[in-house]
Amino acid sequence: xxxxxxxxxxxxxxxxxxxxxxxxxxxxxxxxxxxxxxxxxxxxxxxxxxxxxxxxxxxxxxxxxxxxxxxxxxxxxxxxxxxxxxxxxxxxxxxxxxxxxxxxxxxxxxxxxxxxxxxxxxxxxxxxxxxxxxxxxxxxxxxxxxxxxxxxxxxxxxxxxxxxxxxxxxxxxxxxxxxxxxxxxxxxxxxxxxxxxxxxxxxxxxxxxxxxx
Amino acid sequence: xxxxxxxxxxxxxxxxxxxxxxxxxxxxxxxxxxxxxxxxxxxxxxxxxxxxxxxxxxxxxxxxxxxxxxxxxxxxxxxxxxxxxxxxxxxxxxxxxxxxxxxxxxxxxxxxxxxxxxxxxxxxxxxxxxxxxxxxxxxxxxxxxxxxxxxxxxxxxxxxxxxxxxxxxxxxxxxxxxxxxxxxxxxxxxxxxxxxxxxxxxxxxxxxxxxxxxxxxxxxxxxxxxxxxxxxxxxxxxxxxxxxxxxxxxxxxxxxxxxxx
Numbered sequence: 001x002x003x004x005x006x007x008x009x010x011x012x013x014x015x016x017x018x019x020x021x022x023x024x025x026x027x028x029x030x031x032x033x034x035x036x037x038x039x040x041x042x043x044x045x046x047x048x049x050x051x052x053x054x055x056x057x058x059x060x061x062x063x064x065x066x067x068x069x070x071x072x073x074x075x076x077x078x079x080x081x082x083x084x085x086x087x088x089x090x091x092x093x094x095x096x097x098x099x100x101x102x103x104x105x106x107x108x109x110x111x112x113x114x115x116x117x118x119x120x121x122x123x124x125x126x127x128x129x130x131x132x133x134x135x136x137x138x139x140x141x142x143x144x145x146x147x148x149x150x151x152x153x154x155x156x157x158x159x160x161x162x163x164x165x166x167x168x169x170x171x172x173x174x175x176x177x178x179x180x181x182x183x184x185x186x187x188x189x190x191x192x193x194x195x196x197x198x199x200x201x202x203x204x205x206x207x208x209x210x211x212x213x
Numbered sequence: 214x215x216x217x218x219x220x221x222x223x224x225x226x227x228x229x230x231x232x233x234x235x236x237x238x239x240x241x242x243x244x245x246x247x248x249x250x251x252x253x254x255x256x257x258x259x260x261x262x263x264x265x266x267x268x269x270x271x272x273x274x275x276x277x278x279x280x281x282x283x284x285x286x287x288x289x290x291x292x293x294x295x296x297x298x299x300x301x302x303x304x305x306x307x308x309x310x311x312x313x314x315x316x317x318x319x320x321x322x323x324x325x326x327x328x329x330x331x332x333x334x335x336x337x338x339x340x341x342x343x344x345x346x347x348x349x350x351x352x353x354x355x356x357x358x359x360x361x362x363x364x365x366x367x368x369x370x371x372x373x374x375x376x377x378x379x380x381x382x383x384x385x386x387x388x389x390x391x392x393x394x395x396x397x398x399x400x401x402x403x404x405x406x407x408x409x410x411x412x413x414x415x416x417x418x419x420x421x422x423x424x425x426x427x428x429x430x431x432x433x434x435x436x437x438x439x440x441x442x443x444x445x446x447x448x449x450x451x452x453x454x455x456x457x458x459x460x461x462x463x464x465x466x467x468x469x470x471x472x473x474x
Contacts, residue, residue: 076465077386078458117389121452129452130390137390203389205454208461 001025001033061157061165065089067108067174069182075190078207080116080183086148087174092157092165100167101149107171108147113139114172115179119201137201176200187211214250221262225269225371229346231261232367239263239369241284241321244313263320269371272297279377283320283370290319300381300474301339304331304399307385309392320370326418328359328449329393331385333419336373338381338399338410344372359418378403380433382473384466385413388453395453396462398422400470406430409467414448414459425467435468 002009002025004018011017017024030049033040037047070084087104094100117137121129130136156163183202187195187210195210222228232239236258240246249255263269269284272293279298281290291306291314308314308322308331322332323343336343336352343350345368355363364370378401385397394413401408407429409422428437445460454462 077462079386119452134391135452203453204386205458208458209455212461 001030055160058159061092061160063089063091063165063167063170064155065170065174067178069175069178071179071182071186073183073186073190073207075187075192075208075211078204078209078211080179080202080204080207082112082116082143082145082179082182084145084148085112085175085178086150087171088150088153089167089170090153090155090165091151091167091170093154093163094151095162095164097151100151103167104149104171105147107169107173108175109139109144110172111175112144112179113137115176115200115202117143117201117203119203183207215253215256217250217257218259219262220259221265223265223267225266225346228261228263228266228369229367231259232369234259237261237367239324241324242286242317244309244317244321245325245327246321263369264318269320275374277377279375281319281373281375283372284318285320287314287317287319298375298377298381300378300383300399300401301335301375304335304383307331307383319373323355323373324362324364324370326356326360326362327393328415328418329388329391329395329413331383331394331397331412334394334397334399334410334412335375335383336410337419337421338401338408339375339378340401340403340408341376342374343370344374345369346371353421356419359416361418376403380474382470384470384473386462386466388413390453396459396466398463398466398470400429400467400474402429402433402474407433409470411463411467414463416447416449422463422467429471433471433474435471438464438467438471 002016002018002023008019009016010019014027015024016030034047034049040047066088068086069082072081072083085108087108089104091100117139119130123129157165180200180202183198184195192211198206198210220231222231231237238257238260240260240262241264246255264284266284269282271282271285272290273280274297279294287305287308291302295302309317319332322330323336326333333356337356341352343352343355345364347368350363357363381401383397383399385394388395396413399410407426409425410419411422412419424441425438428441441464443460443463445456448456448459450456
């Protein structure tokens with residue numbers, strides 16, 4: 001295309017240029033001709049333009065965050081309701097805030113389910129007792145509050161060019177301990193000082209048993 | 214699901230005749246029977262639908278009571294019983310979800326007598342009369358234990374007749390997964406006394422809590438049952454709650470129902 005030897009061509013600013021001349025083709029023109037090969041040297045060069053490269057980061061990325069959960073506990077029945085949930089995460093530079101917030105919402109919903117509802121329970125013979133949604137409690141819309149999600153604290157990651165960090169699991173990791181700690185704190189403040197731990201899921205029956213244990 | 218025949222009679226007499234045949238099974242809203250058939254746990258030869266019989270549909274006031282056709286869906290009861298018997302309407306409006314409430318029927322519910330169903334508590338606490346194609350059965354004689362009723366082969370619920378109490382309320386505590394009643398309590402106050410019926414808690418199905426009835430008949434306040442003790446040793450114990458937990462719910466929910474009535 002440029003009628004020049006390979007050694008005379010330099011790639012700069014998205015253009016292939018023959019050194020010392022004004023002859024140049026853009027990256028787009030080169031790519032187009034690779035797929036429309038009517039004057040391509042088909043005997044020596046296969047049409048198409050494909051390349052794969054791998055980026056090997058120098059280290060993992062470490063997001064950091066703090067999650068706050070407010071619950072109400074009905075001590076007569078053990079029922080827990082999540083009143084509010086606030087997440088503050090440092091994900092480094094955020095490319096698309098909407099999908100990052102959605103990812104956190106989904107993770108927190110999953111974490112609330114894990115903390116309060118979901119239970120894979122077997123009997124002594126190994127029979128699964130929670131084998132259908134009649135007994136396996138999935139979180140539903142009414143089980144979760146509106147979330148407040150903040151990612152205004154930005155500490156750019158130092159070992160990748162975009163300065164980004166992972167956000168996929170943050171919500172699911174931060175929420176279960178926030179929910180369970182909120183329940184324990186509520187019970188302590190309510191005068192049930194002996195309750196220091198409840199296994200997940202923190203079901204109404206388990207909360208009631210802990211209060212009356 | 215196995216192969217079956219389907220008939221939809223338009224009169225009680227035709228339905229009774231169809232149900233007298235070998236392998237015939239009454240179908241109302243199908244909220245329990247159809248899933249059971251889909252799982253191949255039931256294989257009736259002929260399903261006899263009861264939803265095409267005009268006399269078995271609807272809600273009406275008669276002789277000072279509320280008469281509800283056996284094939285009336287929960288959603289219709291929730292809407293039409295509201296001015297006359299709001300506690301019963303609220304119970305119907307709290308069963309399952311909209312799809313269930315538009316298919317499931319009162320007759321189907323009490324014929325199945327699931328230990329966690331809502332309707333049996335209302336029928337028993339109201340002292341209602343269950344009218345079948347053969348006879349009239351008092352609620353106290355109708356419920357005979359988990360999934361067991363006084364209904365005989367070929368007998369089906371045409372109508373349920375509810376006396377209307379002075380005050381009433383139903384309070385249920387949802388099982389976290391299915392949202393059936395983990396325990397539910399219906400309290401009804403009549404001129405001659407209070408009736409309290411409990412669903413979801415007992416291995417024997419819906420039952421009346423006699424001690425609470427006596428205490429509340431003397432003093433219709435939640436405080437009146439404060440000193441009562443409920444024995445949880447014979448109550449349902451499963452992954453959602455022990456017998457002791459259900460016994461606690463019986464007392465808590467009874468108090469709340471009295472306050473709400």
